[in-house]
Amino acid sequence: MHFLIVEDTRDVAEAIERRLEKAGHVSDRAETLEDAAHFAAMASHDLIILDINLPDGSGIAFLKRLRAEGNRVPVLVLTARLAVNDKIDALDLGADDYMIKPFDLGELEARIRAIIRRRSGEADRTLSVGLLTFDMAARSVLIDGRPCELTRREQTLLEIFLTNRGRVLDKEDLLVRLFGHDGEKNPNAVELYVGRLRRKIEGSGLEIRTLRGLGYQAVIAETEA
Amino acid sequence: MHFLIVEDTRDVAEAIERRLEKAGHVSDRAETLEDAAHFAAMASHDLIILDINLPDGSGIAFLKRLRAEGNRVPVLVLTARLAVNDKIDALDLGADDYMIKPFDLGELEARIRAIIRRRSGEADRTLSVGLLTFDMAARSVLIDGRPCELTRREQTLLEIFLTNRGRVLDKEDLLVRLFGHDGEKNPNAVELYVGRLRRKIEGSGLEIRTLRGLGYQAVIAETEA
DNA sequence: CGCACTATGACAGCTTGTTGACAGGCTCAC
DNA sequence: GTGAGCCTGTCAACAAGCTGTCATAGTGCG
Numbered sequence: 001m002h003f004l005i006v007e008d009t010r011d012v013a014e015a016i017e018r019r020l021e022k023a024g025h026v027s028d029r030a031e032t033l034e035d036a037a038h039f040a041a042m043a044s045h046d047l048i049i050l051d052i053n054l055p056d057g058s059g060i061a062f063l064k065r066l067r068a069e070g071n072r073v074p075v076l077v078l079t080a081r082l083a084v085n086d087k088i089d090a091l092d093l094g095a096d097d098y099m100i101k102p103f104d105l106g107e108l109e110a111r112i113r114a115i116i117r118r119r120s121g122e123a124d125r126t127l128s129v130g131l132l133t134f135d136m137a138a139r140s141v142l143i144d145g146r147p148c149e150l151t152r153r154e155q156t157l158l159e160i161f162l163t164n165r166g167r168v169l170d171k172e173d174l175l176v177r178l179f180g181h182d183g184e185k186n187p188n189a190v191e192l193y194v195g196r197l198r199r200k201i202e203g204s205g206l207e208i209r210t211l212r213g214l215g216y217q218a219v220i221a222e223t224e225a
Numbered sequence: 226m227h228f229l230i231v232e233d234t235r236d237v238a239e240a241i242e243r244r245l246e247k248a249g250h251v252s253d254r255a256e257t258l259e260d261a262a263h264f265a266a267m268a269s270h271d272l273i274i275l276d277i278n279l280p281d282g283s284g285i286a287f288l289k290r291l292r293a294e295g296n297r298v299p300v301l302v303l304t305a306r307l308a309v310n311d312k313i314d315a316l317d318l319g320a321d322d323y324m325i326k327p328f329d330l331g332e333l334e335a336r337i338r339a340i341i342r343r344r345s346g347e348a349d350r351t352l353s354v355g356l357l358t359f360d361m362a363a364r365s366v367l368i369d370g371r372p373c374e375l376t377r378r379e380q381t382l383l384e385i386f387l388t389n390r391g392r393v394l395d396k397e398d399l400l401v402r403l404f405g406h407d408g409e410k411n412p413n414a415v416e417l418y419v420g421r422l423r424r425k426i427e428g429s430g431l432e433i434r435t436l437r438g439l440g441y442q443a444v445i446a447e448t449e450a
Numbered sequence: 451c452g453c454a455c456t457a458t459g460a461c462a463g464c465t466t467g468t469t470g471a472c473a474g475g476c477t478c479a480c
Numbered sequence: 481g482t483g484a485g486c487c488t489g490t491c492a493a494c495a496a497g498c499t500g501t502c503a504t505a506g507t508g509c510g
Binding site: 191194213 | 454455456457
């Protein structure tokens with residue numbers, strides 16, 4: 001999953017990012033509404049975690065604009081204030097949930113899971129292709145019943161491919177989904193991880209095809225003659 | 226086991242917590258419905274001990290909401306009132322049992338055990354893997370028939386692993402299950418206890434594997450060639 | 451054949467996990 | 481109440497293994 005964290009208190013933002021990273025997700029961080037708008041314009045996030053109090057305005061306004069533009073990305077609002085109005089405003093404007101600071105990171109994660117689950121309507125947390133099974137809850141991968149050990153990055157990559165089967169994924173896109181927008185990584189890193197993943201899921205029934213100049217595509221392997 | 230105690234009389238809450246702790250369990254404590262709701266959102270408790278009279282409302286309402294949300298966690302209701310209505314309401318709303326204050330801690334413990342037993346489908350109270358046997362009632366461990374002495378924390382950890390075999394458990398998650406939500410402990414503590422537990426259950430047929438960056442996983446040891 | 455793109459081995463750096471030692475706290479026996 | 485002894489959890493040093501860059505080899509296309 002790919003999140004956007006809009007939060008000007010760096011400690012908090014970092015803590016959230018780290019927590020989500022451990023769960024195998026990638027986050028972008030914005031400290032102002034302006035940055036947030038830029039990120040949101042790229043429209044590729046699975047969920048936005050939005051602080052209300054920001055140096056250049058209210059997160060509420062941002063949320064309002066977002067919805068006005070027709071952007072339906074799930075939003076979880078953070079607020080330091082207990083103001084009931086904020087809460088009501090936020091939910092009225094299309095926030096999916098809100099949390100009052102200080103909050104527990106475990107709860108944040110749980111609520112994020114809840115939102116994602118609600119939104120995607122799919123309670124099922126295992127993805128399967130051929131002999132390969134990816135259990136998102138247990139964060140484990142089985143191939144023909146045998147456990148397959150993937151590192152964090154490899155898991156993230158596999159999840160991306162599994163949830164976008166058949167779709168051609170641009171290398172730039174994969175780069176962002178794997179590493180976020182910061183610290184521009186070498187596109188080669190994607191090739192590297194695709195290579196590593198390929199070797200590990202060999203014979204699983206899932207194949208990652210290279211489309212020269214276009215990107216990669218996960219397909220069900222041909223049993224072929 | 227991981228409990229949630231919702232009770233605003235601090236003495237009572239503490240007494241319960243201490244008693245359960247001695248039995249090797251971990252508890253979170255909430256003094257208001259609001260706190261309780263936050264904890265419950267994390268949905269990781271094995272049982273909730275719920276007082277009816279709380280400063281910000283009735284525990285009954287909380288229970289009602291919980292069930293409305295589809296949360297099936299076992300609930301034991303505490304009430305100072307003898308009101309028959311409360312009792313009926315509570316059970317109708319899906320409480321598993323109720324006790325009238327003042328009560329005996331020993332009886333509370335017994336009822337908790339009963340609820341847990343009932344809920345787990347009368348499943349026998351011992352967990353076995355390979356040569357290892359864990360008796361949940363007696364909280365004792367045998368390896369190849371020989372007793373294996375574990376400290377409270379080690380037992381708790383073992384129980385977590387045994388009831389989540391094959392599943393990858395995030396270190397953050399283990400931290401909460403071992404220590405509850407209060408007094409943020411060092412993640413290293415988890416590593417430490419995993420290490421200690423590993424040494425004690427060596428050769429028992431249960432193995433705790435490390436998945437770097439992801440967490441720990443209990444698996445049946447390879448007899449291997 | 452030349453070019454651009456992709457694959458892969460190797461490596462240095464760094465994050466993450468392991469472990470021994472220790473100080474403080476708790477329990478229990480005396 | 482006092483001391484012994486064990487449990488606890490932090491620290492620090494060390495080990496393991498993931499990461500991502502570079503370099504180099506391979507591949508398809510015109």
